Amino acid sequence: MCPPAEPDLPPDAYFNPSTKCCTFFPALANYSVGGLLIADTGEGAEGARRVRARIAARIGVTPAGVLPPARVLLLQRASRQAFGRAESLVCPYLDRERGACTVWAHREAECATWFCKHNQGADGRAFWKQLRDYLVLVHVTLSTWTMRELGIDAERIAAGFGPRIDSLDARDLDDRPPRDDEYLAMWGHWAGREEAFYRAAFDLVRGLDRSRFEALVGIDHTIALDRLQRRHATLRSPRLPDRLVRNPALRAHVLPDGSRVFASEDAGETTHLRRELVRLLDLFDGQLTNDEVKAKVLAQTGVRVGDSFLLALYQHRILIAP
Ligand code: SF4
Known part of the structure; x- marks a missing residue:
């Protein structure tokens, strides 16, 4: 957590106030990127500008969404103690001057459900973690569906687009984009029209009704909801063991x-x-x-x-x- 006005603990125990908990590189689903690009006026303008710059740089830019670079993901996973503290891991969508998220309306599951304190301790944390898992399932399902609807090659979808942190090459380490041939193979006929692709994905998701959504997300969604309801019930009606x-x-x-x-x-x-x-x-x-x-x-x-x-x-x- 960020240091309170009168800190109890040594400074290292708290987050760096200038990074807060935003030492995290989010994975923005394709339709979320589309939503950001469409809402590129007013509050959303800065987020749209930042995501556009990432698209232009082609780093982590995939039909599944705008994803963290492999090097950053590797660092994030290997440095849990640095969470909330390392300047080098600060999110590219954090407005450091205002301490505000520029992609708030379209932030990913982790950002939408992570808190440093919970009213009901471990039970509250278990609820929010389950909600995160539920939202990840929804994000993955919808981005996969939109890729198929928009003609991304099925074999390419099945291979996945996530950063591979067990086999980084020099381009990954130097934060350079993939080779042109790899990039073109990934995007097919959408190469060079990535913004249009993301907007089309957003339109597809926006047009879904409940029954179509439920057909897409299937039994995994039902089970995730059951688990979420169970954790919510624990919050609503907590049970104290007889002995402690x-x-x-x-x-x-x-x-x-x-x-x-x-x-x-x-x-x-x-x-x-x-x-x-x-x-x-x-x-x-x-x-x-x-x-x-x-x-x-x-x-x-x-x-x-x-x-x-x-x-x-x-x-x-x-x-x-x-
Ligand atoms: S996307 Fe927003 S909430 Fe998430 S880490 Fe970045 S600035 Fe923070």
Whole structure:
């Protein structure tokens, strides 16, 4: 997360305020690129200008969409600790002066669903991750369908257009476009008319009705929706286990006043607890029920621990089921 007004943690623990979480190169689906190009006035003008410049440079420009270059994708995957911090990985669509996304209306699934904090901790994170997976499925299905509708060669579609990070060549490393013959083979009769192709893809998707969409996305879509609904139900009606135990995988950073900032991999975020509360955590041993622990705390300290507080500790995976 970005540093708060009064940071608790060392500076390295926070995102770089000038990059924020936008050290990520999105993969814009073909129809999303078309949407950007069509909305090239007002708010959308800067995004359209930037995506047009990428199309002109031919790097990552494919019938599936405008994709991250292989070199950048490799760096992104190999440098998780640099996420939110490395200037060299900043998104090409981020307006650094305004701290704003220039392709917001057409941003990809990861950008639309990623948050550094969640109201309901790990449960909230699980919901948004599933929504991301759902949107990726929709993006891939629709971009594949539009490619076929617009006459891209079926063998070429089946081979895929994603950057290959296990076999980078000198062009990939030097951020140069593919060879002309490769580029022409990829685009076929659309070569040189890429903007028109992307706009046509957008028009096709815009014209879809619900039944045609459902026929295209099929059973995988139904299963993804089922999973999304299940995670949403967990958010709406969370269930607190009867017994809890302190998460043994927690990482803790002790602050000068004795309070602690806990980081849990499952929740993917940090939680700040006052010193008095930190001491309570060890009373949860997985043997006593929550009611027994609450009675013990009340007898020892006079403090009433509420279930909503326990639920928050559980959802942030400070406490877990034994
Ligand atoms: S597309 Fe927008 S939201 Fe996504 S990383 Fe770039 S600037 Fe950030």
